[in-house]
Amino acid sequence: MEKKFGLIGMTVSHSFSKSFFDEKFFREGLRDYHYDLYELKEIKDLKKLLKDNPELCGLNVTIPFKEQVIPLLGDIDATAQRIGAVNVIKIKDGTLLGFNTDSDAFLESLSKWFPNEAGSKALILGTGGSSKAVQEALKKLNIPFQIVSRTKGKGNITYNDLEKSESIISESNLIINTTPLGMTPNNNTMPPINFELITSNHYIYDLIYNPARTMFLQKAEMHNAIIKNGLEMLHIQAEKSWAIWNN
Numbered sequence: 001m002e003k004k005f006g007l008i009g010m011t012v013s014h015s016f017s018k019s020f021f022d023e024k025f026f027r028e029g030l031r032d033y034h035y036d037l038y039e040l041k042e043i044k045d046l047k048k049l050l051k052d053n054p055e056l057c058g059l060n061v062t063i064p065f066k067e068q069v070i071p072l073l074g075d076i077d078a079t080a081q082r083i084g085a086v087n088v089i090k091i092k093d094g095t096l097l098g099f100n101t102d103s104d105a106f107l108e109s110l111s112k113w114f115p116n117e118a119g120s121k122a123l124i125l126g127t128g129g130s131s132k133a134v135q136e137a138l139k140k141l142n143i144p145f146q147i148v149s150r151t152k153g154k155g156n157i158t159y160n161d162l163e164k165s166e167s168i169i170s171e172s173n174l175i176i177n178t179t180p181l182g183m184t185p186n187n188n189t190m191p192p193i194n195f196e197l198i199t200s201n202h203y204i205y206d207l208i209y210n211p212a213r214t215m216f217l218q219k220a221e222m223h224n225a226i227i228k229n230g231l232e233m234l235h236i237q238a239e240k241s242w243a244i245w246n247n
């Protein structure tokens with residue numbers, strides 16, 4: 001029986017999710033399974049998408065719909081509810097069930113890479129859906145963090161505060177970019193932090209995986225920081241999505 005899965009977002013053509021699932025379905029002999037990319041102008045277009053594709057069993061959700069999709073769900077799992085963002089939808093008997101696999105995927109990926117020695121502190125750049133997933137993971141790992149936003153009040157601090165107080169970057173040995181700055185096709189952008197303060201003591205994690213080395217990671221590497229992109233996290237969250245769809 002044909003089963004459809006896919007990714008909804010505003011711009012999805014650069015996503016790696018389709019090739020991940022196409023290869024998986026091929027490897028596992030799931031010839032009737034398909035994974036497609038669905039660009040939606042607005043989240044309310046999801047209703048038409050579901051009507052036109054009754055074989056849809058599961059969806060991944062990306063920018064800018066991870067929070068906007070919540071009111072359209074029939075139910076939401078407790079973790080996704082607490083995080084306030086949904087990146088996986090399971091469609092069961094026409095009802096949409098929301099989950100978040102970004103947070104545990106980030107936790108798993110970070111734990112393998114970041115030593116989390118005593119005194120570790122993190123800076124999270126951005127306050128969107130993936131920032132919330134990262135915040136949940138850092139709480140579970142007992143890593144204290146500050147959230148940096150362009151707007152006063154949305155995070156704990158702003159990029160202006162980072163400029164005024166050099167000690168914040170110097171004392172944060174883990175810096176995580178959860179903004180889309182630097183993501184293809186806007187490769188020549190990056191979060192506005194002072195790279196002169198970055199040293200070999202810093203671990204810099206960029207959730208972006210396309211390109212593999214964003215300008216942010218390149219700059220950090222030039223200052224001898226240890227760097228990681230979001231590809232491993234993407235793969236882990238995709239496997240976790242698959243487990244939810246098949247449960």
Ligand SMILES: NC(=O)c1ccc[n+]([C@@H]2O[C@H](COP(=O)([O-])OP(=O)(O)OC[C@H]3O[C@@H](n4cnc5c(N)ncnc54)[C@H](OP(=O)(O)O)[C@@H]3O)[C@@H](O)[C@H]2O)c1
Binds near residue numbers: 062064178233234
């Ligand atoms: N590797 C993975 O598995 C994975 C998983 C999830 C997401 N991601 C990547 O993470 C990125 C963010 O995704 P998201 O879903 O969290 O997006 P989002 O909900 O749109 O949030 C992005 C946040 O970044 C900040 N931001 C946006 N535009 C900015 C700009 N021009 N300058 C500075 N800050 C800006 C905003 O925070 P403020 O308004 O507070 O500044 C915004 O809330 C994307 O590149 C996505 O592909 C990767």
